[in-house]
Structures are given as C-alpha cells and as structure tokens.
Amino acid sequence: MKLKAWYKKLADALEPKTFRTEDEKEIYQYGISLLIGGVTTFTLALLISIPFHRTANTIIFLLSFLILRKMTSGVHSASSTACFISSQMLCLTAVNLLAPLLQRLTGWYLVAFLLFSGIYIFIFAPIRHINLELNAEEIRVLHTRSVIVFAIESGSFLALYFGFHERDKSFDILTAILLTVILMIAAKLFHQEVSKWKRKT
Secondary structure, X not given: OOHHHHHHHHHHHHOOOOOOOHHHHHHHHHHHHHHHHHHHHHHHHHHHHHHHOOHHHHHHHHHHHHHXXXXXXXXXXXXXXXXXXXXXXXXXXXXXXXXXXXXXXXXXXXXXXXXXXXXXXXXXXXXXXXXXXXOHHHHHXXXXXXXXXXXXXXXXXXXXXXXXXXXXXXXXXXXXXXXXXXXXXXXXXXXXXOOOOOOOO
C-alpha cells in the first residue's frame, strides 16, 4: 500500500463523524496526513541515527531544518513515498556526511555560507510552490517568519561555534540552513515555483 493511501486510511479512521463541508473534511485529512507523515519520518530518522551514535545531532538537525523549511518551502517530491524515502536519505547524508565535511572548513567559509543563505532567504522566501495557494498577505507573513527563524538559527550556530561549547552541534544547524537553501534553489531549477501573483486554480 502506498504511503499516501495509508495516511488517508488512518485519517479516515481518526476523523470526526460530521463536517460542515466536504472541503473541511479534506483539510482535516490533509492535516492528519502531514502530522502522521512528519512523526513517522522523524521517528525513523532517530532510530536510524542510533547505530551511528548521532542521535543528538539528528535531533538538532531535524528541528532546525523542519522549522525553517516550513517557512521557506522548496522543492517537493512527486509522491508521499518518494518524499518519505528522500527525507530519510537527506537526513542521513546531512548528519553523517555534510555536517562533518563542514567541520573541516575554516570559519570564514562558514560565515560566507551563512551570509549567502541569509541573503537568499531574505530575497526569495517563501518559494511559491505550485501546490501552495498563497495570497499576498500569506507570502508576507511567511517571509517575515523565514527571516526570523533564520536569524534565530544563525545566531544559535554562531553562539555554539564561537563559544566553543558543543561546537560540533553547531554544524548540524548550519547544515540545516544550507540544505533548506539548496532545496529552495532546486525548486526554481525544476520549475516548481509559480509567480507570486498567481494562485492554483
């Protein structure tokens, strides 16, 4: 059974018996599906991290990444199954390969990456994905939140990195920021973004 069908079946079992409109029912099912999918992905990522002794790093990365990506959006997979698999692969690669790789770079390179990410998020967030119906006010709110979340996460990175306390954890935050920006760029490259003045019909 495909993940999307499994999520919908579980949402159907959990949903209230009555809804005022069919749209209300679909919104509820979609929200439940997102929640179940997110919890499943988060839990499995943590379980996979145990043999690598990177559980704390994984938690820091996932929290930083998921919160920022929620505000900025970015490239999306074609199906729930592809999204689930790609999410696990991204997490494994980020925590066990990209973050350790960043640790080998000097501080100037890290600050340069951080500045580039901040500028990109400030200019382009949020990505108006074709499946996201955003009006001008929603775009403004998400943009503001993207900048705020980036400021908090970049501040946390700098405090950990230059404070020399739990410095290795700082790279998980920077990795989350960089990966978020990479997925934003990918959305543009794969033409998944629509004009901010258009809405899905």
